[in-house]
Amino acid sequence: MAKISLPIAGGAAKAPASDSKTPSAAPATGNKTRAEGGTVMTEIAHEVSANKLVLYMKGSPAxxxxxxSARSAQILSQFDVPLYTxxxxxxxxKRQAIKEFSKWPTIPQVYIxxxxVxxxxxxxxxxENGELGEMLSELG
Amino acid sequence: MPIEPEEIGDLIRVALPDAEVTCTDLTGTLDHWQVDVVSLGFAGKRLLAQHRMVKDALHERLMDGTIHALTLKTRTP
Structure with missing residues (x-):
């Protein structure tokens, strides 16, 4: 288990709040799934807020x-945090929408x-540098 | 849909003029690339921000599938 705590000053290991391209496409509240009458974008917003650790991948961990995708699932499955894939x-x-949601053109994509992320x-x-273990242990 | 390594380097250097770009064709099909980028432009930036700078520079080729898979390594000189 990589539960390494790096002594990083000023909380630099926290996810960036200032990145201008962090998801902004969906509203912060009232994120409905498509089954509930929402859009694929609000459904993604719902998924990443309702689950602490989310992996958008090709196929399943098994x-x-x-x-x-296999490498990402394998890394994330080593931690005690439930993994939602x-x-x-x-x-x-959703394959198209997730790229627009994150402004990131490739899959897999990880949300913590x-x-x-x-x-x-x-x-x-x-x-490898322990930052992931630290982020996951801070989830509470 | 192939892309030549020179074009990858040129696209990255539009955003990062000092970038030293090393491209490795992982499959011999010119669409699965490992790209190592060394640039002063990454200084003080988090990994996500560094990768975004390179992915933004290659955005069109990633979205249209010219580059099907990209393994990225970024660092400062």
Missing amino acids: MPQCGF VDILRDPE GGEF GGSDILAEMY
Whole structure:
């Protein structure tokens, strides 16, 4: 388990609140799923706020359909935080929408505590340097 | 839909003129790339911000599938 706490001054390890491209496409409240009459965008907003750790991936953790997705699922499954995964191959509308929601053109995509964290390269690097373990342990 | 490594470097240097770009064709099909970028423009920026700078520079080629998969490494000199 990578529960390493790095002594980073000023809380620099916290997810950036100032990144101008963090998700802003959906309202902060009243995020309905499509089944509830919302849009795919509000459904994504609902997913990332209702679940502390979300992975948009190709396939499932048990049957990943892409090496990057497999690597991301494998890293995230090593922590005690419940992992909510969305198979975008089963949902073409969401496959496109998630790229617009995050302003990030590739999949997989990881959200922690409602914040977009990055793709598989960023996740792997944050896993190796302990930042990921720290973020997940701060979820509470 | 292939893309040549020179074009990847040129697109990145539009955003990061000093960038040293190393492209590795992972599959021999010119659409799965590992791209290592070294630039002073990354100084003081978090990893997500660094990757965004490169992905923004390649945005069109990523969205139209010219670049199908991208492994990215960014650092300062």
